[in-house]
Amino acid sequence: MALLEILKHPDPRLRNKSVPVEEVTDEIKQIVSDMLETMYAAPGIGLASIQVNEPRSIVVIDLSEEKDQPLCLINPKITVTEGEQEYEEGCLSVPSVYETIQRAEQVTVEALDREGTPFELKAEGLLAICIQHELEHLEGKLFVDRLSKLKQQRIKKRLEKQAKETM
Ligand code: K1U
Ligand code: ZN
Numbered sequence: 449m450a451l452l453e454i455l456k457h458p459d460p461r462l463r464n465k466s467v468p469v470e471e472v473t474d475e476i477k478q479i480v481s482d483m484l485e486t487m488y489a490a491p492g493i494g495l496a497s498i499q500v501n502e503p504r505s506i507v508v509i510d511l512s513e514e515k516d517q518p519l520c521l522i523n524p525k526i527t528v529t530e531g532e533q534e535y536e537e538g539c540l541s542v543p544s545v546y547e548t549i550q551r552a553e554q555v556t557v558e559a560l561d562r563e564g565t566p567f568e569l570k571a572e573g574l575l576a577i578c579i580q581h582e583l584e585h586l587e588g589k590l591f592v593d594r595l596s597k598l599k600q601q602r603i604k605k606r607l608e609k610q611a612k613e614t615m
Contacts, residue, residue, distance in 0.1 A: 452486045452500035456611065457542045457590055458604050466498050466505040466586040468523045472564030476506070480520050480562050483508045488515050492540045494578045496585030499541050507559075507582040511575055519569075521559035524583055527568075528556035535577045537591050543610075545603050549591050551580045 455462050469476055479502055487495040487508055497506040507521040531553030538546050554572045557579055561567055571579055581591055592603055 449485045450482045451489055452482050452502075454486065454490065454495075454499050454540050455501055457539075457592065457607055459541075461501055462498060462541055462585070462590065463588040464498060464503060465588045466496075467503055469504045469506065469560070472522060472560060472562065476504070476522070477562060479504075480506060480508065480522075484510070484518050484520075487540075490540050493574075494582045495540065496582045498585050498588070505586050507579070507586070509575070509578050509582065511578065520562040521557065521569075521579070521582075522562070522564070524557050524559035524579070524586070526555050526557050526580070526583060528554075530554040533573070533577070535574065537577065537581060539581070539591055541585075542590060542592055542603065542607070545592065547591065547595055547599070549577075549581075549594055551577055555579055557583075 483495050483500060486500060493511050494509040497504060505523050507524055509519045510517055529552035532550060533553040534548050534550050536546050537549045555576045556568060556570050558568050592600055
């Protein structure tokens with residue numbers, strides 16, 4: 449297993465749109481394992497493949513306390529959304545920024561699991577939030593895109609300054 453580098457906003461590679469996984473091969477299974485290890489180490493509750501510069505559509509999530517209930521979504525698609533909820537979200541690609549975001553309360557998602565078997569999942573609450581956040585990454589979007597332009601500029605400047613200081 450390997451720890452992968454997590455790209456940080458405003459890295460332009462975070463804006464790339466992901467492409468479908470054609471077949472769940474041993475290479476894809478290795479990427480899933482590496483993404484889980486990277487998410488647990490960060491620590492985070494989700495990670496999208498584009499955040500580790502992998503162009504193929506993969507999401508990993510684990511909301512459990514013990515970090516022993518990994519969920520893997522390959523080529524995920526949201527088919528149904530219902531209701532509304534708000535949550536103060538964070539993002540491993542936008543460190544130290546937490547903002548309240550409005551999203552659907554419930555989602556139905558179709559995906560392949562890490563063995564390549566199709567499945568459907570109905571999610572609500574934080575799992576539904578996390579799925580929506582991660583699928584936006586696969587579209588090249590970040591949660592900060594939903595904030596005012598002024599807030600976005602401040603966050604971008606702060607992160608650019610932090611990146612220069614750590615060079
Ligand atoms: O996509 C990401 O960058 C991961 C992100 C997922 C997420 C969090 C909150 C709302 C929506 C999506 C994170 O994991 S940020 C870190 C975080 O929330 C967390 C870290 C440690 C313990 C508990 C939560
Ligand atoms: Zn994120």
